[in-house]
Amino acid sequence: MTAPASLRWAHVGLNCRDQAATEEFYTRWFGFRRARVVAGDGWQVVFLRRGEAWLELFASDAEPAPAAKEDGPANPGAVRHLAFQVDDVDAFLAGAEGELSVSLGPLDFDEYITGWRTVWVTDPDGVVIEVSQGYTDQTPEELARYDA
Incomplete structure (x- = not known):
């Protein structure tokens, strides 16, 4: 199978301890804006957009990943x-x-x-x-x- 002709980048999903703080960070420093909020019983997902770049912010109370150093984690499967x-x-x-x-x-x-x-x-x-x-x-x- 070949890649579909209509394929285009969609978004990156990020887990956040504090959605509001993460939204403020990407809005302030990189010019994203809130584009959509999807919410259910006790949860919400915030979509940020700048042009054709999208971020999807998920609230998470899971244990944080080990702190990344320098240019990011080198673990296979991790986003650097x-x-x-x-x-x-x-x-x-x-x-x-x-x-x-x-x-x-x-x-x-x-x-x-x-x-x-x-x-x-x-x-x-x-x-x-x-x-x-x-x-x-x-x-x-x-x-x-x-x-x-």
């Missing part, structure tokens, strides 16, 4: 990090005025892509978020070098 692009990592950090928890960086990756700069921050539940500038895809010719 979320990632967003900005025009200027340093301006993004300056706008945060020290209010974001930086887990790694900022680091420059000019040896791979000229102008690629990245910092990793964490959300209220310890989810690692990569914030980058300057990332670009490789050309088909460059990718062909990696074909087996």
Whole structure:
């Protein structure tokens, strides 16, 4: 079977100790807005949206995962990090005025892509978020070098 032609990205679901704090974090720092709330008897799921990017926030009282370090957990099956692009990592950090928890960086990756700069921050539940500038895809010719 081949992938359906209509396939498109849907969302990332995040478990949260405090949905309101997590919603405020993604709204304040990354410009998401509340798009939908689905609720039942004693539970609710909050959907946040920015353009075509969606986050689904679930309240959870389960034990937190071990704290992620640097650019995220390396465990197979775990999501390593979320990632967003900005025009200027340093301006993004300056706008945060020290209010974001930086887990790694900022680091420059000019040896791979000229102008690629990245910092990793964490959300209220310890989810690692990569914030980058300057990332670009490789050309088909460059990718062909990696074909087996």
